[in-house]
Amino acid sequence: MTSSLHQAREALGHRLRDLRRDAGLNGRQLADLAGWHSSKVSKIEYGKQTPSEDDIRTWCLHTNSGDQFTDLIATVRHIEAMYVEWRRMLGTGTRRRQQASRELEEQTQLMCWYEPLLIPGILHTAEYAAAILRRVIDFYQVPDDLEEGVAARMERQQILYRGNHRFHFIVAHQALLTKVGDTAVMIGQLDRLLATISLSRVTFGIIPPQAEYRVPTNQFIMFDNRLVQVETISSELSISQPREISLYAKAFHELARQAVYGQAARNLISQALDNLRAEQEIENGPAVSTEQEP
Numbered sequence: 001m002t003s004s005l006h007q008a009r010e011a012l013g014h015r016l017r018d019l020r021r022d023a024g025l026n027g028r029q030l031a032d033l034a035g036w037h038s039s040k041v042s043k044i045e046y047g048k049q050t051p052s053e054d055d056i057r058t059w060c061l062h063t064n065s066g067d068q069f070t071d072l073i074a075t076v077r078h079i080e081a082m083y084v085e086w087r088r089m090l091g092t093g094t095r096r097r098q099q100a101s102r103e104l105e106e107q108t109q110l111m112c113w114y115e116p117l118l119i120p121g122i123l124h125t126a127e128y129a130a131a132i133l134r135r136v137i138d139f140y141q142v143p144d145d146l147e148e149g150v151a152a153r154m155e156r157q158q159i160l161y162r163g164n165h166r167f168h169f170i171v172a173h174q175a176l177l178t179k180v181g182d183t184a185v186m187i188g189q190l191d192r193l194l195a196t197i198s199l200s201r202v203t204f205g206i207i208p209p210q211a212e213y214r215v216p217t218n219q220f221i222m223f224d225n226r227l228v229q230v231e232t233i234s235s236e237l238s239i240s241q242p243r244e245i246s247l248y249a250k251a252f253h254e255l256a257r258q259a260v261y262g263q264a265a266r267n268l269i270s271q272a273l274d275n276l277r278a279e280q281e282i283e284n285g286p287a288v289s290t291e292q293e294p
Helices: 003-022 027-034 040-045 053-062 066-082 095-106 126-140 146-160 183-196 242-258 262-284
Strands: 083-085 110-115 166-172 202-207 220-223 227-231 235-239
Touching (some): 003 040, 003 066, 027 040, 027 053, 053 066, 095 146, 110 242, 126 183, 183 202, 183 262, 202 262, 227 242
Parallel strands (some): 110 166
Antiparallel strands (some): 083 235, 220 227
16 A cells, blocks of 8 residues: 555545544444444544545435535545556556556646656657566456557657657666667667657656665656656556645656756767677677688
8 A cells, every 4th residue: 555545545534533523423323323334434534444435425424514525525536546456457458558648648748757667658669668568468467458558658659749748757777777678679779769868848867877865766757746646566646635746846856956968868878778789799699601711
């Protein structure tokens, strides 16, 4: 369970507990009135269980707080939207997830994206994307729609060339080194990266390998100042609380201060490319001459 989700549940639980107390009821009395198990009230109030909309309706009925119903329902729906289990999101394959991302990206003017291990999704080559999505399909055991998922991810890249969108990407140096697919796939991806970061609407920074630890980080994407998405192993977390968004903005600012840009970033990519090409030569072995000896 992510801390943000648990905090949201706890905050809702505190509001409901105050309504119960204002009504002069203890937990057992409210449970009896609602026909619930005696432990359900405490689980909701301590953030261990998200109440359903019917639970909220019943709570408001027995605490004479019907005027709070609409706001409480909105809060419950926000909590439900915060946490999306990957298996549920990917239940019909990977294409649906790509389409959802595309819709969100098209509504955003400034996208701030940090990746510690991989190249950001909308900068992928088809081969790199296929290697990533193949691992997603195999790991989560979801329907195999690899070709459709890759096609949808490639369609997302059109946003780089149209509209008034702007992009600020920051990656850790490790993202240039993490082997996705084979050496040829990596060479193609870094070549593509060198071309993409020259776009006027793209700002691309790399955290150097010896950078000082400054802020706790994980992968995250900021969509203007209205939403942050964080991917965990089991789920995707959507954060819309201004206080939390400001923390991610602060972290991104610190990362941006540490990152190198422009020619310095291109040099790091070129160095990684040179290493890959040398590795490819070793893998392929020396060229075999086809000339006949006299």
